[in-house]
Amino acid sequence: MRPSNIRRGMALPFTIVAMVVVIGFIMTMSRMNQGVKTQIFHTNNHQLSFLMAYSALSRVCAKIHSFSWASRPFATAPYAENKVALQGGYYDLLVENSKNREFQADVYVRTNLAGIARMYFWRIRFNDDLLDVSNQIFVEAFLNGDPKDFPVAGKANPFAKKVEDLLAQRAANQKKSDLLAREVLKLKKPNDIIKELNGRPIEAPDGSFPPTPEDMALAAKLPVSMPEMPLLPGSEKPDAAGPNPAKPPSAYDTMAGLDMDSKMKKVVSTSESAFKYTDEGWKKMEEKGAAGFDEAYELHKVAAAEREKAYDEMSGLIKDAKSGITDAPSSGAAAAIEEMVSQTIVAGVQNLGKAMSRGMDQFKDSAGQDYLGSINTAEGVAQLTSDWENALNFMTAEVQRMTSLANQISSFKKDGKVEAALQETLQQAQDELAKMTMLVELAKKRLEELIKKEEEEADQQQQEQEDAGGGA
């Protein structure tokens, strides 16, 4: 029997609808949160992967510390760990002795976190010093690699070759880099630094939007000046041979090597100065004409002295470099000295070549011939010929000295661009020499013509006088 007071209400449909709405709401919220969580997780993936790899490296270092270097786990064969779970991901590890290097090991770690694989490489060096047990492991090289480069024990490893190449390059760049870093440290403004690094000048703001006060304060703040430490003389070195050493300190070692740096700087500054005084001398002549001769003469005298000094400094530098190359601790260091010195010599030769060419500016196009043509007396042309012959002798000597320097560094390792710059400078000097030779030849020819002409005129005059005397 059906009870008569049962009402068919809406409670059940309402409850169902409410539940559907609430479940839908929760699911939507949860999905949205999951999306954001995933985004943030991926954002952290890079850092977390590195931390995983660093943990693996720390474990390797701890193992080396726990045993002695001689009984390290990878002493006889590569040590590997696979799929070690960490931080919700895993890593693979391979450690092996560095090929042909004592007390060095290559550590490869490949991490996998949330499906993203990364590879990190460390070359570590063990310093077997019982007196300093807290500082025994140094990172010789660290690199991010491609996960595909993770090596397989016992098989050829191209990544190790890449590391060797990079380390050789590092050794070759060491001295150049030290020199450049020291120059950079002296500079105060970002634009000066980027100029020193051969970069593009930094664009200035157009003033449309004002900088923040913090930015202005920071831009106005100059970097601290570094104190200049005077170099220790070679004789005061802790390992100096004592008074009157049989062999003078080599130009290349950790301390005396700095002397070579200062010599290189001198070569560049002296040769630049030779060009500067030559240029100023010619400018005086161009501005004032004959009135500027005395000033120009004085400037050219200074330029000549600087030029002589530059040649002496370049010869000294090459001599020191050869001694430094003989004593260099590695072939990489020797190559670095060669590259550095050849670069400096080429810069010096370029400056001296420029100074020589500056004098030839007055003969641009046909200016030399025109000037010669404007002198109509044999005496004037004879004087000019003598001056030009002197200039030719000077230029011939200059070209010979430049060529001799180029020959002395011919066996030195050089960058392609440096070699090209040297050849271009020498070629230009030869061209100028050929031009001067041609001008001297023309002057001699013109002198002969004028002498002949003046003799003919003198004869003619004499004839006329004789004729006039006879007639009287």
Place this chain on the structure above:
Amino acid sequence: MRKLSSGTTLVEVLVVIGLIGLIGVAGMRFFTSVNTSQKAFSQQAILQMESRKAFDQIIDQIREGTDVIRPVTGETLHYMTFRDLINQVNMLYLEPNKEESNRLKQRVYRLISYCNDFSGIYKKENEKILHNSIKQLRFTSLSPSSVQVNATVVSDKGEYQFLAHVGLLNVGGIE
């Protein structure tokens, strides 16, 4: 008299419809506001993600360095010079970005990395733009082989501040 117990009265239906309407409107408004803040949060996350991606590159670059040249230890500057794995001198610096400044109506900068390869000339391939809209950048050197990077990145989605302490790992070359 027969009791009318089945079905609903018009008043009941109206009350129910009214209640459903009220709950629906309140629910929708709540949902919309949650959705809006969720979107804003998601955009912030995207900004963070994009910025972090750029800064991951910077961190990788610094990590592969050997030593910091500028700023010197204890100094804070808006640029940084350091040597990389092969001893090339690198510089990270800011340059005004006029297009982005006009778009965002405030002064923003490009973060540029330039590397000197000792060739003696400028090479375009040695210059990389790492980020296009940096509002502020600070490098503080904590030791010759570590630096703290503090940057504020700005976009139309908002601002994001990034702070990291990065160690230069190739110290073996200079010890």
